[in-house]
Each structure stands twice: as structure tokens, then as C-alpha cells.
Amino acid sequence: MDEREEKRSEAHRDGANVALPAGDAYHVPVMVREVVESMAPAFDGVLFDGTAGGGGHSQALLEHYPELEVIAVDRDPEAIAALRLRLAPFGDRVRLVQARFDEAALRALTEGVVLAGALLDLGLSSRQIDEPERGFTFRDEAPLDARMEGAAGEGPTAADILNSWSEEELALLFWRLAEEPRGRALARAVVARRLAAPFASAADLNEVLADLYRRPLRAKEKARVYQGLRIAVNRELEALTQALPALRDALRPGGILAVLSYHSLEDREVKNTFREWSRSCVCPPELLQCRCRGHALGTLVTRSVVKPSEAEVAANPRARSARFRVWRKAA
Numbered sequence: 587m588d589e590r591e592e593k594r595s596e597a598h599r600d601g602a603n604v605a606l607p608a609g610d611a612y613h614v615p616v617m618v619r620e621v622v623e624s625m626a627p628a629f630d631g632v633l634f635d636g637t638a639g640g641g642g643h644s645q646a647l648l649e650h651y652p653e654l655e656v657i658a659v660d661r662d663p664e665a666i667a668a669l670r671l672r673l674a675p676f677g678d679r680v681r682l683v684q685a686r687f688d689e690a691a692l693r694a695l696t697e698g699v700v701l702a703g704a705l706l707d708l709g710l711s712s713r714q715i716d717e718p719e720r721g722f723t724f725r726d727e728a729p730l731d732a733r734m735e736g737a738a739g740e741g742p743t744a745a746d747i748l749n750s751w752s753e754e755e756l757a758l759l760f761w762r763l764a765e766e767p768r769g770r771a772l773a774r775a776v777v778a779r780r781l782a783a784p785f786a787s788a789a790d791l792n793e794v795l796a797d798l799y800r801r802p803l804r805a806k807e808k809a810r811v812y813q814g815l816r817i818a819v820n821r822e823l824e825a826l827t828q829a830l831p832a833l834r835d836a837l838r839p840g841g842i843l844a845v846l847s848y849h850s851l852e853d854r855e856v857k858n859t860f861r862e863w864s865r866s867c868v869c870p871p872e873l874l875q876c877r878c879r880g881h882a883l884g885t886l887v888t889r890s891v892v893k894p895s896e897a898e899v900a901a902n903p904r905a906r907s908a909r910f911r912v913w914r915k916a917a
């Protein structure tokens with residue numbers, strides 16, 4: 587075993603002793619132990635944390651793997667400010683980047699940065715959800731905003747989408763992204779309501795939902811609709827689809843790509859992508875001779891999806907929907 591291999595296996599052995607980071611007022615990181623253990627082959631070099639948020643995962647990784655450097659990316663300027671404080675003790679082992687992770691991944695690739703590992707912990711931080719003024723919540727007083735960049739964001743807000751998208755576009759959004767069983771009827775009701783007055787606050791949308799269902803909706807039902815809107819506002823699926831191949835290409839041989847997702851569409855995208863990359867032949871079945879790349883680009887580390895333990899969900903109910911998948915680039 588050479589020195590590098592020895593260190594790697596040492597790092598792996600120590601996985602059971604992962605120290606969970608303290609001070610998670612911003613966001614309680616999910617499946618920290620599993621994330622840190624999955625990165626054992628990436629124990630040294632540069633790790634790309636594309637959704638650094640409150641910094642819980644980055645901190646745990648930096649503490650556990652002393653030879654690791656982290657590019658900590660987040661599109662939310664408030665997260666970058668929190669990360670600056672939290673990760674300050676690691677000095678120049680950390681580089682902060684305020685950007686979308688797909689843009690940052692492409693930039694890393696074109697600049698020739700070689701990554702030992704990459705982590706995406708998709709969705710929102712607790713801080714974003716819990717601050718009504720950010721407009722991610724269905725609380726009546728919240729503005730319909732939902733831009734992860736906050737006021738600095740260029741894209742449309744949730745209100746802009748409700749006030750301007752066609753009925754067909756809204757129906758697709760509610761049906762596909764919000765998995766809203768009455769998506770088409772909701773789209774029709776939104777279009778009818780905005781003729782009277784434009785949407786501005788969550789109260790406006792909650793009223794439309796209550797009228798449609800002829801009862802106040804349960805929190806879970808409302809949350810689904812707001813989640814779909816947020817995914818559309820931030821073009822979250824597009825960012826994921828573009829980031830995955832860029833991160834794969836930036837990984838060093840044997841590098842690790844790990845994704846935590848919280849929405850079935852995101853998890854499906856990750857599952858299908860990792861499976862496709864792990865197949866040795868991707869020719870259509872009717873071709874008699876292989877004409878494709880003819881070798882797997884890597885292997886599935888998690889053969890099936892990994893979910894948080896019952897104990898973790900009991901301690902942190904927001905971890906409930908987490909789905910973890912890990913892929914390793916061929917050596």
C-alpha cells in the first residue's frame with residue numbers, strides 16, 4: 587500500500603468517528619456521517635461544496651479530512667456571509683464563491699480545477715424557509731418572492747410567475763413540480779384571480795387554494811405548491827442537469843460525486859444520471875455492435891438510495907425526505 591492509499595484507508599476507518607458540527611442555528615446539516623464517510627476517497631485535494639448553506643457539511647469535511655480544501659459555493663449572499671464567519675477558522679483551506687453551482691462547476695472545469703469530490707445538498711436551508719421576508723413560506727404575510735439570491739436576484743419572483751405565465755405553463759408547473767393533483771384547475775383559478783388583482787403575498791395564493799378546495803389546506807398540501815413555485819423561480823432542475831456532467835468531468839480519477847435531494851424529480855435525475863454513467867454500453871438494444879463509449883465512466887457507490895436513520899428524522903424532521911446517492915469516477 588503506498589502512502590496515499592494508506593491515508594485513504596485510514597480516513598475510511600475513521601468514518602465511524604465523524605464529529606458532527608456544533609452551532610447549527612442556520613441549518614441543521616443532513617446525513618453528515620454518511621456524507622463524510624462517502625468522501626473518504628476524496629480525503630485530500632479540492633472538494634466542491636455546491637450548496638454550502640450554513641456550512642455544516644463543509645465544516646465536518648474540513649475537520650475530518652485535514653488535507654482537504656473546500657470551494658464553498660452558494661447562490662444566496664446571506665449564506666455566503668454566514669459561511670465567511672463559520673469557516674473562518676480554516677483560513678486559506680476555504681474559498682467562498684457566490685454563484686449558482688452549475689455556473690461555478692463549469693467555471694471550475696474550464697479553469698482546469700481538478701476536484702477530489704463534489705457535494706450537492708439540494709433545496710433550501712432552514713434559514714431561508716424560516717425568514718418569511720425571503721418569500722419561501724406559505725405564511726400569509728410572506729411576499730411571493732422565493733429567489734435564492736434574495737433581492738439581488740435577477741430572475742422572476744414567484745409573484746411574477748403567477749402574474750404572467752400562461753395557464754398551460756402554470757398547469758405544467760403545478761402538476762409536474764408541485765405534484766398538485768388539481769394542477770390544471772389551480773392554474774385556471776390563478777389566471778382568473780389575477781384579472782382582479784395581481785398576486786403579491788402568500789395570503790393571495792392561500793385564498794385561491796382554499797377556494798379551489800373549499801377548505802383551508804393542510805400545511806403539507808400548501809408546502810407542495812410553494813415548493814413547485816420555488817423550483818420554477820430558481821430553475822433548480824436545470825441547474826442540477828447542467829451541473830452533474832460538469833462536476834463529473836472536473837473530478838479526478840476515483841473522485842466522488844455525492845448528492846442529497848429532497849424532491850422526487852431531483853432524485854430521479856440523479857439516479858438515472860448515475861446509472862447511465864455506470865453502464866459500460868449505452869447503445870440502443872437494436873445495434874448489433876457496440877458503437878458507444880464502450881466503457882463505464884464510473885461506478886455506483888450507493889447501489890440503492892440511502893435515507894436518513896429514524897433517529898436522525900426524530901431529531902430533525904426536515905431530514906425526512908432526504909435521499910442520498912453517491913457515484914465514483916473510474917480510476
Ligand SMILES: C[S@@+](CC[C@H](N)C(=O)[O-])C[C@H]1O[C@@H](n2cnc3c(N)ncnc32)[C@H](O)[C@@H]1O
Nearest residue numbers: 615637639640641642643660661686687707710
Ligand atoms: C439544504 S441547504 C444546504 C445546507 C448545507 N449543506 C449545510 O450544511 O448547511 C441548500 C443551500 O443550497 C443553496 N442552493 C440551492 N440551489 C443552488 C444552486 N443552484 N446554486 C448554488 N446554491 C444553491 C441554497 O441557497 C441553500 O443555501
